[in-house]
Amino acid sequence: MEFKLEAHRIVSISLGKIYNSRVQRGGIKLHKNLLVSLVLRSARQVYLSDPCPGLYLAGPAGTPAPPPQQPGEPAAVPPAGWGEPPPPAARAAWRETEPQPQPQPQPERTAVLDAQWVGGAEPATSVTRVGDALQGREADAAEAAWGSVEGPRGAAAAGAGDPVRGSDVFPEGPARRPSACPPGGEDQRGAAAASPGADCCCAPRPVVDESPAPPAVCPRKRGAAGVGGGPAGCQAPGATPLKKPRRNLEEQQPGRGEDDDPEDMETGNVANLISIFGSSFSGLLRKSPGGGREEEEGAESGPEAAEPGQICCDKPVLRDMNSWSTAIVAF
């Protein structure tokens, strides 16, 4: 368990570093980013290989239960690795619409969610449409997470009637966020704010919502919950991480140094970052060269990948990194 926590923490720190590297003077340092990606890979492997599926299923929906792990852990953003379905997103989806299996572009969601999630570590800004259905801390966290994305997302959502977006959209930045489920209900899922906390299946439904709710929500869920998995399960775990994003942010401040104002960190960019990250150095993620990647991801997703549309597994995430690959080559 400690390993998983540690792995989570490391993943969030690593993603933050990659994000910051984009704004550092002198351009992206290839060597440092390569090393960070290696750490990310190791942490991800540990995280995914450590089975504790039932851990975060807890409590009734909406009951924020402190994560068993670590109240004191500042930077441990729960959602961990690549394949984790971004809980926040799932949550957001739930809030807004009826839970339904969506053939959304998985990768984007995951990526967005992850990104958001990292972004969610940012201080809360008031948030948007997602908020109402949220309960308690979840709502706060979600708002926090969403806040920064609001702008870009809003634009994207506004414009996008199309919930199914190719991953190419991804790297495009805030303006083109894949809006599998744009808050606001453009999505066919409907804007039903009903939210069923219950349905938080964060895991299975990565709703692409740029505003992923508290990032921490329930990464692990993915595996445990399955499609449409217990909302309750989702909810609770989701609740717990709520605190984390803020704390995470604050804790990370000193460590990060150059990122002086977290609020400025656009989760939109982070989403891109995640997708970018996923594609760049994906050779590292492969256990075997060439086509190994898919197998690896698939294997790791394991039983979770019950349905293609449900789980944000690595596969979809990594599939959509094409634009970044191009960027890397250009760089």
Next chain:
Amino acid sequence: MGLLFLSKHLPVKESQPGVPKTPADIISTVEFNHTGELLATGDKGGRVVIFQREPESKNAPHSQGEYDVYSTFQSHEPEFDYLKSLEIEEKINKIKWLPQQNAAHSLLSTNDKTIKLWKITERDKRPEGYNLKDEEGKLKDLSTVTSLQVPVLKPMDLMVEVSPRRIFANGHTYHINSISVNSDCETYMSADDLRINLWHLAITDRSFNIVDIKPANMEDLTEVITASEFHPHHCNLFVYSSSKGSLRLCDMRAAALCDKHSKLFEEPEDPSNRSFFSEIISSVSDVKFSHSGRYMLTRDYLTVKVWDLNMEARPIETYQVHDYLRSKLCSLYENDCIFDKFECAWNGSDSVIMTGAYNNFFRMFDRNTKRDVTLEASRESSKPRAVLKPRRVCVGGKRRRDDISVDSLDFTKKILHTAWHPAENIIAIAATNNLYIFQDKVNSDMH
């Protein structure tokens, strides 16, 4: 080891306690020239400061051989790459002196993208007594000229002039991390993350690519070049280190493109030490050939290793620089310290190796006696003629009076750049924006 060091503290720019340090003043490289008479430093602001050793004077025997500022110039300026919308930092990454071939001194300085050849000349005489010009250079009224005189050279105050002789630009897509002058004194190489180029010192509009490890698909990238150096005697040999901890010795006679190494020096990883950060701490941050050319010295995050060119399987010596940090790698990762690139240095006789650490500590290892010492570069220790006192970091267990505990180490005070005089026991230590020069006043038995 019997080292007693005199210290002379030379702030490149005096830093006042309590006043925040200017980032531009942080020293980013230190290099002695081939005789040790000159010492060049580069900083983050793109400036180069050259110090010269004063000749020993009978009048002031105590101040023999101290270094004073000789010249200061702006080598690189910040630039902007409009195509990629990237700012190019002016920070001087490396300085390398050319062997002196005439009265002038030459050095190469490089930032992330551009290498420049600078010529440093002295002027201590000037001609006086022109017939047509007066002392200020204005034309004389010819009617006042009644006789002819031969202009003579008269001594003047020493003036050091520095001029850029060559600019080697546009050779690198990635960030340049090393330059190395070949023993043939005609060529030099520059290395970035993925490629190494060979230049001729007189030709700036083209260079030859001799190593290219860029994969066809950048997604397959697994390692980058971290440092490289020419062999001190064999002009066809060079070595480059990678982020995976391996060294590759290449022979330029074998092929035009030296992607295939002649020798690969790699130590198998110790599985018991595996952690999330194993790859990071095995990345080699510096590689230096010994003066003899028989050995190589490498520095990774926690150790320095001596390799014999004749043995590829493992280093012949491994020294722990600060193994107490092994349990703190996660925090060091968070605060970015784990990415610090420490350099290493040989002494003139290749018997002692030196490298920096945190808390303004630096370490020396005597290869013969196997003894090591930790010293500190600080204001307190740098009073003139003060003897450096060995320091100790305690890791639990019994603690002596002056020990520093691991938790009270200051990780913002790091000594990344050190240099050792090519012949004598004089060392230059760069501690953030201060330069410390220590001299050994006792004839040590290190040789």
